[in-house]
Amino acid sequence: MQGSPQPTTSPAAYSATDRTVPTRAAHKASYDREVVHAILDEGYVCHLGFVRDGAPVVLPTLYARVGETLYVHGSTGSRPLRMAGQADPGLPVCLTVTHVDGLVLARSAFHHSINYRSVVVHGVAHDVTDPQEKLAVLDALVDHVVPGRAADARPANKRELAATAVLRLHLDEVSAKTRTGGVNDEPEDLALPHWAGVVPLRKGYDTPLPEPDLAPGTGVPDYLAAR
Amino acid sequence: MQGSPQPTTSPAAYSATDRTVPTRAAHKASYDREVVHAILDEGYVCHLGFVRDGAPVVLPTLYARVGETLYVHGSTGSRPLRMAGQADPGLPVCLTVTHVDGLVLARSAFHHSINYRSVVVHGVAHDVTDPQEKLAVLDALVDHVVPGRAADARPANKRELAATAVLRLHLDEVSAKTRTGGVNDEPEDLALPHWAGVVPLRKGYDTPLPEPDLAPGTGVPDYLAAR
DSSP states (O other), X not given: OTTOOOOSSOOSBOOOOTTTSOSSOGGGEEOBHHHHHHHHHHOOEEEEEEEETTEEEEEEEEEEEETTEEEEXXXXXXXXXXXXXXXXXXXEEEEEEEEEEEEEEOSBGGGOEEEEEEEEEEEEEEEEOOHHXXXXXXXXXXXXXXXXXXXXXXXXXXXXXXXXXXXXXXXXXXXXXXXXSSOOOOGGGTTSSOOOEEEXXXXXXXXXXXXXXXXXXXXXXXXXXXX | OTTOOOOSSOOSBOOOOXXXXXXXXXXXXXXXXXXXXXXXXXXXEEEEEEEETTEEXXXXXXXEEETTEEEEEEETTSXXXXXXHHSSSOEEEEEEEEEEEXXXXXXXXXXXXXXXXXXXXXXXXXXXXXXXXXXXXXXXXXXXXXXXXXXXXXXXXXXXXXXXEEEEEESOEEEEEEEOSSOOOOGGGTTXXXXXXXXXXXXXXXXXXXXXXXXXXXXXXXXXXXX
């Protein structure tokens, strides 16, 4: 309504669009912001898709979420980042994040599956040019991969900021898709003598490997030891 | 040369093209078939990019390699698979596989990175319609995720084969990209009191969780126990 105040909080869910309503398995889809944010925040590598000379290109890249904005970054020489900088009014992209949680082994080959959680974001990416926003984004990217790390590293200088391109993508046309739980076999297959169940993926990190030339007395920081 | 016999073996490397030569970090790129095959064979989830109504779409999907062909599969109702079935002469796609191996923590925020191995395949995907090829592909997909499993599951029947769409993509325009090793800090940063090094990702699987209603006496098969 004209003259109405803007809502001060986002609605709890993203609006579904033709692109984000799946053609199948609609029960696996979610538009809930908390679900979407949790999947995005657990990862740090996305697959960024864009169109170049009419053909699709998909590249892995690092990302971070700040509120309702996703940032991806790379060298100013990389193709999507150059293209977005040159594109007006921005570069249409599709950014996808996927976590694989387990292998689902059914008694039938057909019902084999994987447990996963994914988020697909459609939108237009824009080049971030403001040095202050760029600096904040670089910190967010470092902290997104290793929370607490940005404060324990030498910040980017002017030369490094100039060599880094950052893209901004608003979370607007977004959906999550998840598969959890056990096996969905056909009733007539249940008596077959094949093992069925879920093989969970092991997640986490191994012991950090220090560089051989650390400054004397530099131990593993708490934010790493706690992982 | 006209009249020359075709080579009976593939050359050891894929030919580089404008799309597969990186604009930066060229030392990280490889066109070696063995390198590409090893990265593809270690994974089973790819990110498949295609163009819909002029905009990019990137979806996670399962894949398997058979020689110089990649197969992806899904429901006949899923968008890329329907589009490829309708497209003539096929659907331009970009298929990307990424393995994250470790977090690279540098003394400077700018030199933070990740160790990874990725493969990007450009090409045109075609619908597989021959039932025999489809059946072989489904076995390959199951065995790609869990080697040895296809022989220990009830094969797909006619109805299930009809409900499954399979895409074929030839490995022709392909490149791999890898980052390995330690930190690349600036010489003047080496004395800074920040921990630097690599945090390796833990890989593997946890104990398989059997369905509660397995046929009596069905134990964990050897091909799972050995993982």
